[in-house]
Amino acid sequence: MKNKRRSLYLHDSNSEPIRLQAYLAHCGVASRRASEKIILEGRVSVNGSVVTELGTKVTSNDKVLVDGKEISLEETKRYVLLYKPAGFVCSQSDEKGRRVALELLKDSYSERLYNVGRLDMFSSGLIIFTNDGDFAAKLSHPSAEIEKEYVVETSMPLPRSLAEDFKRGVRVEGVFYRAKDASEINSHKMRVVLIEGKNREIRRVFENSGAVIRSLTRVRIGSVSVGDLKPGEFRELTQFEIKELLNLCKN
The missing domain is CATH 3.30.70.1560 (Alpha-L RNA-binding motif)
Structure with missing residues (x-):
């Protein structure tokens, strides 16, 4: 598969206490909103204890597990623009066995990426994948009006x-x-x-x-167009494109 990729490395060294759902998002588990649901379902433990309170705060020194697997903050932030082909669903996995758009990126990225927004299975076109929870939350909120x-x-x-x-x-x-x-x-x-x-x-x-x-x-x-990407192809957003998208958000 043709991969149109440009590298962008952004680092986050924040060790201050942050809310658990934000920590999960920064670790690339899911968007902040989806992380809240994961916490409420009792799938997260902190230092050996299951936590279901959304106000809980953690640091990078705490041992946090999701579904029994330890997670950690990812230093490299990724912002990937994918041209999703029709026939793929936008989710981390699919219980019905349908093809997942994320699979198109797995061979190129070791980070845990998740989609910002959705496209239904029968639609094609642009969708952004990231492991930056703040970026995802800002872009996907209805008040952003992107x-x-x-x-x-x-x-x-x-x-x-x-x-x-x-x-x-x-x-x-x-x-x-x-x-x-x-x-x-x-x-x-x-x-x-x-x-x-x-x-x-x-x-x-x-x-x-x-x-x-x-x-x-x-x-x-927003300001990012399909350009010469073809179905199944992807590239990383440039730093300029990331800033432009954030500047367009009205929230």
């Missing part, structure tokens, strides 16, 4: 009013969906820009209008 741009191709001609309806707002089964921008590229293809990105938002709006989606591809996250 733009995500998609190209949607349909098997039949697009309903003529769909783009304008989506920009004004559409209610589907009691849920209100509105794109920041939407415009036709041609009779079978539309560009859609979302900020909030509710679960399966584009698919539900298109299905509600009778438009059958043939392909759905995320081509931009």
Whole structure:
């Protein structure tokens, strides 16, 4: 597999007490929000005792185990942009045996990476993987209002009013969906820009209008575009791109 990779090494030597969920995120276990769930499920122990309190603080001197395996702070921070092919799920593992996007990175990175946000199994396009919990938390929070741009191709001609309806707002089964921008590229293809990105938002709006989606591809996250990446390829974000993404966050 072709690997378009550029190295970026950022170091974190913080030994001050931090909240347990933040520590797990800094160790690359999962995002901070997902780490909270792991703690509440009783899967974390500190110095031999199971901890389920989210306010617990630890340092790098404490012995922290997740599911019985010791974890530690990772000095090298990774920020990887992957062009996820359709057919892969965005999770650490999948109980149904489906292919996991993270598998495309495992041969190139020893760090424990996790995805920032999601793309459904049948969608393709850009997704960021990192082991930096603060970066992931800031980008993935709804208040960040980071733009995500998609190209949607349909098997039949697009309903003529769909783009304008989506920009004004559409209610589907009691849920209100509105794109920041939407415009036709041609009779079978539309560009859609979302900020909030509710679960399966584009698919539900298109299905509600009778438009059958043939392909759905995320081509931009904030200031980072797909460029010349192809499905299955990845590269590390540059330091400039990381700063630009953080600067775009409104939270």
